[in-house]
Amino acid sequence: MIRNEHPQGTDNVLMDLGFDDAEELTAKAALALKLNTLIDQRGLSQTEAAAITGMTQPKVSQVRRYKLQNISLERLMQALVSLDQQVKIVVQPARRAHGPGILVAV
Incomplete structure (x- = not known):
């Protein structure tokens, strides 16, 4: 049996798929996941979430x-801050194993 060679993937599927803005999309997805979790935990409707976050209801729907x-x-x-969350941005030298990039830890 002949084994096909498969390229080594990364831990970012969007990057593996060739998205130019993969890091930004990954960061947005992580923030949206946390935002959606908070909306669910509080039992907010989209209209209520919009009023609290200052977003429009269609934007909340997009999230x-x-x-x-x-x-x-x-x-x-x-939006996360308006839901009583603290958002931290940390800038530090990149480690050799991970290289430069954007990381969102929630």
């Missing part, structure tokens, strides 16, 4: 469906 192309990282962070 709920992870349609994040038209929503900035800053907007997602502001």
Whole structure:
């Protein structure tokens, strides 16, 4: 049996798929996941979440469906702050094993 060679993947599937903005999309997805979790935990409707976060209901709907192309990282962070979360941005030298990039830890 002949074994096909498969390229080594990374831990970022969006990067493996060739998205130019894979790091930003991954960061947005992590923030949206936390935002959606908070909305679910509090039992908020999209209209209620919009009123609290200052987003429009259609934007909240986009976040709920992870349609994040038209929503900035800053907007997602502001929404989390409005839901009583502390958002930290840490800048430090890249480790050799991971290299430079964006990481969101929630």
